Amino acid sequence: MKPAPFRYVRPQTREEGLEALARYGEDAKVLAGGQSLVPLMNLRLARPKVLVDINRIPALGILERRDGELVLGALVRHRQLEGDPRVWEACPILSRAAACIGYPAIRNRGTVGGSLAHADPAAELGCVLLATGAVVVLESSRGRREVRIEDLFVGPYTTCIRPDELLVEVRIPAWREGTRWGFAEFTRHEGGFALALAACVVHLDGEGKVTSARVAVGGVSPLPVRLPEAEKSLRGAGLSKEGIAQAAACALSLEDYDDVHAPAWHRRQLGRWLLLQALQQAAGGGS
Amino acid sequence: MRDRISIALQVNGKPYRLEVEPRRLLADVLRRDLGFTGVHLGCEHGVCGACTVLLDGELVRSCLMFAVQADGCEILTVEGLNASGDLHPIQRAFIEEFGFQCGFCTPGMILAAYRLLQERPRPSAEEIRRALAGNLCRCTGYADILRSVQRAAVLLAEAEETRAP
């Protein structure tokens, strides 16, 4: 099948892009990497009347360290996250996770903004950014707002981004001394979509005590989620063998989610097992 | 609604100017309007890799891009590899090692191998598997394809040597 006709606009600046979204409202869709939107259009599951192609807006492609943060423009491609030394240095879990997204041809086009806006429950970036405490910047011609990544996701394939809003950048606190991390996912074949995945970022003080922990799981619930219970138990018990097992078991109490690929009980067991692996990596000093 | 947009493409080293409806996929424009029938369409949703081409030197799925997005870009299709008339060493390797049966997946496999060998002239078997994981072969000739890419690495190294003084 082929996409239904649409009107194509290609803004050159952020302002032009926001203007187009304001003008066409619900009729318009942003086109970023196209790796999720175009398949839907090819199958005619999506029939936007207007496509606003943001690929020629240079300001959306920034990747920089700024005031202790790593700032990623919406158009930063998965391939850049995978290979850029600044990302490896400031937030290695992001590079590690990006390398697991689909295949090289997909990573060359797919973008940070597109992955977050598409909000697949098992997408790598959503889950990992939950563990890093990222903030997402949304802009419209009405103004600008910043939302915590945990407030971005509302349900499967659903976010709080309004039709006239553009996700312009993601800001991630750069890592400090004593940061440990882990990432694990289960796929049925090389490069395939994860059935479930887990990520953790843990800070240890000089004595090896956990001062803060962020733990996230994807693919187990209808949206990627943080596990506050697991984080609490890590702060108490630390990265000991028992502490890790106790924290990982929190994945078993997640909300039901099943689809054709796996029933809920299987996803929860996978979540526990993957979280165990991610936490073991963190305990071992990184990954 | 049915507006047409004028675009310029450089395909396999030759410039083209054409008018396209925005909804036309890059794959269809390459195949139908420009006659590069080595661009195969299997799934049209990014899964099979048969439509893979190089866009400004990087692998992309031409079924997941609109031709208007490629305006001003340089494209390499499998036809571009033997533009001089001789088979490219990777093409020869696929023939020598029986790397294809029906040939449907072959253009995508060859271009993915081409890009891999540019980055890593002597890839390990594992690296080859990873690089080609996004290309499906419905004849399931994967073992021969893997051998073909290994052979291609050798042929390319030899070609490199004979060129050196």
Ligand SMILES: Cc1cc2nc3c(=O)[nH]c(=O)nc-3n(C[C@H](O)[C@H](O)[C@H](O)COP(=O)(O)OP(=O)(O)OC[C@H]3O[C@@H](n4cnc5c(N)ncnc54)[C@H](O)[C@@H]3O)c2cc1C
């Ligand atoms: C074969 C295949 C395998 C894949 N495997 C994986 C995988 O393993 N893991 C994974 O996470 N993903 C995977 N993907 C999806 C891929 O990573 C996409 O890149 C990503 O989900 C969407 O990003 P995009 O830039 O391509 O967005 P697009 O497809 O352009 O857009 C997706 C949605 O987001 C909206 N949007 C895009 N950018 C913005 C913005 N800046 N502001 C507001 N809205 C915006 C669009 O309007 C659209 O609704 C796969 C895709 C394919 C085809």
Ligand code: FES
């Ligand atoms: S036709 Fe493009 S990936 Fe299958």
Ligand code: FES
């Ligand atoms: S040779 Fe037939 S699809 Fe691969």
